Amino acid sequence: MKKYLVGGAVRDQLLGIANEHTEKDWLIVGSSPEEMLDLGYRQVGKEFPVFLHPGTQEEYALARVERKVGKGYKGFEFDTSKSVTLEQDLSRRDLTINAIAQKNDELFDPFNGQVDLDNGLLKHVSVAFVEDPVRILRVARFAAQFKAFGFKVAHETHQLMKDMVVSGEVDALTPERVFKELDKSLAGDTPAAFFKVLSACGAYEKVFSPLKSCPPQNHQNAFEFLDNLPTSEPAIKFSIWLKDEDPKALDALCKHIKCPKKYEQLAKLVNTTYQFATKFKTQSSDEVFNFFAKTDALRRQERFAELLTTFALIGIDVSRIVELKDLLNAIDTSSLDKHNIAQVIQQQKLSIIEDFV
Template sequence: MKIYLVGGAVRDRLLGIADDNTEKDWVVVGSSSTEMLDLGYRQVGKDFPVFLHPDTQEEYALARIERKLGIGYKRFEFDVSSSVTLEQDLSRRDLTINAIAQKDDELFDPFNGQEDLNNRILRHVSNDFSEDPVRVLRVARFAAYFKNFGFEVEQETYQLMRQMVASGEVDSLTPERVFKELNKALSYGTPSAFFKVLTACGAYQKVFPSLNNHIYQNYSNSFEFLDNLNTKAHIKFSIWLKDENKYNIKCPKQYQQLSELTSQFYKFSKDFINKSSREIFDFFTQTDALRRQDRFEDLLTVFKLLEIDILPIKHLKNLLKNIDISRLDKLDFGKAIQIEKKLIIDSFIRKIKK
C-alpha cells in the first residue's frame, strides 16, 4: 500500500496559496476495501470506495480507473483493483494542474501539471475529459478561482467543452450540481470568469436556460460587476439575477427569496423618494421589512452594492420600527398600526420632497 496526497492541496501548495484549512484528498495505491476496513478506515463511498481516516476524518480513495456507460456523469463503471497504478488514477482527473501527486517530498507529475501551473494554463488531462459534463462547470469555476493568478483556459480544452455542449452531454447536469459549482464560484473574489467561460463555450444558455441570455451577449464585460464585492455568495447571486423577472434555478430558500425581492424592487429602490406613500407602504409590507429584518438588511446590502442610495429607505424603516405602540388603540390594533405607519410615511415623504 502506498498513499499519496493529490489534487487541490498539492496544486495550491505549489502556487503558494495553501493554508492549514486547505482540504486534503488522498489516493491509496495497491490496497483494497478489506484492507482499509481492517486498518480502521470507515467506508463512505457508494459508487466507488472512499474511506475516512479514523483520526483525521480526511478522505482516502482507492486508486481507480473508470469506463463510461452512458450519457451523464453518474453512469460509470469503476475498477479499484490493487493493480491500478498511480498514473492510471491521475489520468482520469479533469485538469493537469489537479493531476499532481505527492508522497513525502517527492512529486509525481506524469501530465506536466507543474508546467501548466507555471504557464497559468487550465488544460484537460485527456480526451476522457469529455465524458463528464460536471467538468465544464469545474473548469469555469477554476477560471474564477484562479483569475487573479492570470490563468486562461487552453483552446483545445475550450473546444472539448464546446463539443460537450453540442452533443447534449451538458444537458444531463442536475440542478443540484449546477448550484453547487455556481455557489462556489460566487464565493470567490472574481466570479465573473465562471460566467464568461460558460458563455464562451456555449454552456451558459444550456445551464441557465430560463434566463434572459441576450443580456449577456457581450460576455467579456457583462459579469465583471460581480468581481471584488466584499460580500456573501447569496448577495452576489441576487445581484447577478437583478434583471430577471422569472428564473428556474434550484437554490436554497435564502437565495431564492432575496433574489426575487431584488428583481421585484431593484428599479423601485432607484426612484424610492419619488414613489407615492401607498407604494412605499406596499414596499415595506411586501418585503416584510419589520419582521424579516435580517433578510431586509441583505436586500439593502444588495441595493447599496448596486450603487443605490439606501439612506432614505433605512431611515424610514427605523421610524416604522420604533413606533410607540403603547398609545395605539388596543381594540383594533391591526388597523391602528397600519394608520400610524401611513402617517409616518406621509410625513417622511413630505419632508424629503421639500
C-alpha cells in the same frame, strides 16, 4: 500500500496559496476495501470505495480507473483493484493542475501539471475529459477562482467543452451540481470568469436555460459587474446577477437549479423592487407603504438588511430607506389601543410614512 496527497491541496501549495479551507484528498495505491476496513477505516460512498480515517476523519480514496457506460457524471464503472497504478488514477482526473500527487516531499507529475501551473493554463489531462459534464462547470469555476493568477482555458480544452455542448453531454448535468459550482464561483472575488467561460463554449444557455440569451461575448467580459464587490455573500451576488431578468424567467431558473430559499427570495425581491428604490425619494406614501409591506421589512430584518446591501452595491442611495425603517421600528406598540391592534399599527405606520414623505 502507499498513501499520496492529491488534487487541490497539492495544487494550492504549489501556487503558494495558504488555504485552510482546501480539503485534503488522500489517495491509496495498492490496497483493497477489505484491507482498509481491517485497518479501522470506515467506508462511505456507494459508487466507489472512499474511506474515513479512524482518527482524522479525512477521506481516503482507493486508486481507480473508470469506464464510461452512461450519460452524466454518474455513468461510470470503476475498477479499484490493487493493480491500479498511481499514474492510471491521475490520468482520469480533469485538469493537469489537479493531477499532481505528493508523497512526503516528492512530487509525482506525469502530465506536466507544474508546467501548466507556471503558464496559467487550465488544460485537460486526456480526451476522457468529455465523459463528465461536471468538468465544464469545474473549468469555469477554476477560471474564476484563479483569475488573479492569470489562468486561461487552453484552446484544446475549450474545444472539448464546445464539443460536449454540441453532443448533448452537458444536458446530463444535475441541478444540485450546477448550483454547487455556481455557489462556489459566486463566493470568490471574481465570479465573472465563471459565466464568461460557460458563455464562450455555449454552455451558459444550456445550464441556465430559463434565462434570456447570454450577453454577446468579446474581449470585454459582460459579467464584470460581479467582480470585486465588497461582500462575500453569494446570495447577494446571485441577486445582482439576476436583477434585470424577467420575473418569470427568474422563477423558472430558481426551480431549474433548485437553489435555496434564501437565494430565491432575495433575488426575487431585488428583481422586483430595485427600480422602485432608485426613485425612492419621489414615491408616494402609499407606494412606500406597499414597499415595506412587500419586503416584510420589519419582521424579516436580516433579509431586509441584505436587500439594502444589494441596493447599495448596485449604486442606490439607501439612506432615506434606512432612516424611515428606523422610524417604523421605533413604534411603541404598548402605548397603542389594543382593540383592532393590527389595524391601529397599520394606521400608525402609514401616518409615519406620510409625514416622512
